[in-house]
Amino acid sequence: MLRRSFVAGLGALWLPSLARAEAPLADNPFGLGVASGHPRSDSVVLWTRLLAAEPTQPLTGTYAVDWVIAEDERLTRVVGHGQAAAEARWGHSVHVEVDGLKPGRPYWYRFAVNGKGSAIGRTLTAPGPDERVPLLKFAFASCQQYEQGYYAALRHMAGEELNAVLFLGDYIYEISWGRNHVRRHGTGRPTLLFEFRNRYALYKSDPDLQAAHAAHPWIVTWDDHEVANDYADDLSPNDLDPGQFLKIRAAAYQAYWEHMPLPASMQPKGPSLRLYDRYRFGDLAELFVIDDRQYRSHNACHAELTRDRMLVDCAERLDPSRTMLGAEQETWFADALKRASGRWNLLAQQTLMAEAGRLNKDGKRAFWGDGWDGYPAARQKLLDVVAASPVKDTVVMSGDVHSFWATDLKQDFAMPKSRTVATEFVGGSVTSQGFSNKRLQPLLHDNPHLRYGLGDAYGYGHLALEAKAATVSFRTVDDVRNPKSGIATPARFVVEAGSPGVNRA
Numbered sequence: 001m002l003r004r005s006f007v008a009g010l011g012a013l014w015l016p017s018l019a020r021a022e023a024p025l026a027d028n029p030f031g032l033g034v035a036s037g038h039p040r041s042d043s044v045v046l047w048t049r050l051l052a053a054e055p056t057q058p059l060t061g062t063y064a065v066d067w068v069i070a071e072d073e074r075l076t077r078v079v080g081h082g083q084a085a086a087e088a089r090w091g092h093s094v095h096v097e098v099d100g101l102k103p104g105r106p107y108w109y110r111f112a113v114n115g116k117g118s119a120i121g122r123t124l125t126a127p128g129p130d131e132r133v134p135l136l137k138f139a140f141a142s143c144q145q146y147e148q149g150y151y152a153a154l155r156h157m158a159g160e161e162l163n164a165v166l167f168l169g170d171y172i173y174e175i176s177w178g179r180n181h182v183r184r185h186g187t188g189r190p191t192l193l194f195e196f197r198n199r200y201a202l203y204k205s206d207p208d209l210q211a212a213h214a215a216h217p218w219i220v221t222w223d224d225h226e227v228a229n230d231y232a233d234d235l236s237p238n239d240l241d242p243g244q245f246l247k248i249r250a251a252a253y254q255a256y257w258e259h260m261p262l263p264a265s266m267q268p269k270g271p272s273l274r275l276y277d278r279y280r281f282g283d284l285a286e287l288f289v290i291d292d293r294q295y296r297s298h299n300a301c302h303a304e305l306t307r308d309r310m311l312v313d314c315a316e317r318l319d320p321s322r323t324m325l326g327a328e329q330e331t332w333f334a335d336a337l338k339r340a341s342g343r344w345n346l347l348a349q350q351t352l353m354a355e356a357g358r359l360n361k362d363g364k365r366a367f368w369g370d371g372w373d374g375y376p377a378a379r380q381k382l383l384d385v386v387a388a389s390p391v392k393d394t395v396v397m398s399g400d401v402h403s404f405w406a407t408d409l410k411q412d413f414a415m416p417k418s419r420t421v422a423t424e425f426v427g428g429s430v431t432s433q434g435f436s437n438k439r440l441q442p443l444l445h446d447n448p449h450l451r452y453g454l455g456d457a458y459g460y461g462h463l464a465l466e467a468k469a470a471t472v473s474f475r476t477v478d479d480v481r482n483p484k485s486g487i488a489t490p491a492r493f494v495v496e497a498g499s500p501g502v503n504r505a
Helices: 152-158 193-204 207-215 241-261 300-305 326-340 376-388 436-444
Strands: 034-037 044-049 062-070 077-086 093-098 106-113 120-126 136-141 164-167 217-220 277-283 286-287 346-349 365-370 394-399 404-410 419-425 450-454 459-465 469-477 487-496 498-504
Touching: 034 106, 034 120, 034 207, 044 062, 044 106, 044 120, 044 136, 062 093, 077 093, 120 207, 136 152, 136 419, 136 436, 152 207, 152 469, 152 487, 193 207, 193 217, 193 241, 217 286, 286 326, 300 365, 300 404, 326 376, 376 404, 376 419, 394 459, 404 469, 404 487, 404 498, 419 469, 436 450, 450 487, 450 498
Parallel strands: 034 217, 136 164, 164 217, 286 346, 346 394, 394 419, 419 498
Antiparallel strands: 034 044, 044 093, 062 077, 062 106, 106 120, 136 459, 277 286, 404 419, 404 450, 459 469, 469 487, 487 498
């Protein structure tokens, strides 16, 4: 891990040095693309990973990878360059932390090894902490099951003008499921490090995913499928031995870090990786990214043993000691919102936060045990923190549920006239199959704070943030099975500053 080196008087030509190692590289050693992330006002993280000539014969040894960053896309106005070590123990991934950059401006970067160059990527630093910012734009997305569709949504995302992409989980899927597959994983469920590495390599081979990474800095969090479906802390429905599951989680967390533009400070330590973080974008917004998987209590009433995980008359669900974030992250979040000072608070998190109880055939309300409805006391604690923040306007961006939603987050979901604390938007899924509109309608009827729902659609959300309003557009592809699909905007919403809640634009 090398930080930037300043270059004085460097001319228009950048000559990469030659490096030697023990195993042969692929003809295109940068076949997984390039990426940037973790944007601050003076720094970004640049990422790539080297590929072997033969996938069945992994690289060995250490490679010296050259990198350069410049103020123009031809890489003539160079502001920094250096070398980073691509080591076998980290899957020959490279994470370069470049600092000393100017706030709120684009930069272009490239890697090279053994005389072969990568594609040129573009990144963007955050505005200065106290800078007056009139407008911010973010895309937020999740759930990109490789087999169930093509990444046309990401191709369109690459063409957007954005400050950052917020990816909210299920970057890969460890299992094959669904119908009418357009392509295949080709292997079974990964549980070992090399298997997770291969799954990421498969997903990252997609050109549209590479294009979206190369066009914008990404800020990421995970959900369950990066490890195992519906896991909670040290258990999953298919891995009920904590000792065995934590070995799987350690492999999955390492592979995640190896394939994301994350700094060295987030390197995993066995089955632990602190991913939650805080970002500032000038005076306009602070962004809080949370992790509701790693530290959560086990599913209530042994829901991990129940196929549909629906809870009815489950007293444990209401236990105030149950947590989604864990005590340390809860304390961090409460302190961060208490000291928030932007015009808006933005919260990036994994799954639908609004209550979505369903009336079963006995007339009782049933709740999905794996989501926030399985942890209502923890949700209440979080919303109380949001309500107490000196910043009174909060937008929550969510994923996981494979459908688009716009919701009013209430102080008390049982009382429709209760105060609206924040406004939530779920940006659908990139490809992962979900509910039909017909199945969504009863949820809207039974939960008046769910203001809008859209199923049978795939894409992402787009947030345009100004001092007086937040505008959210739902962007949906015409055909998820067509890699060249067009895109549309079936719904747009406005949240007015000082008046939380969903309004159709």
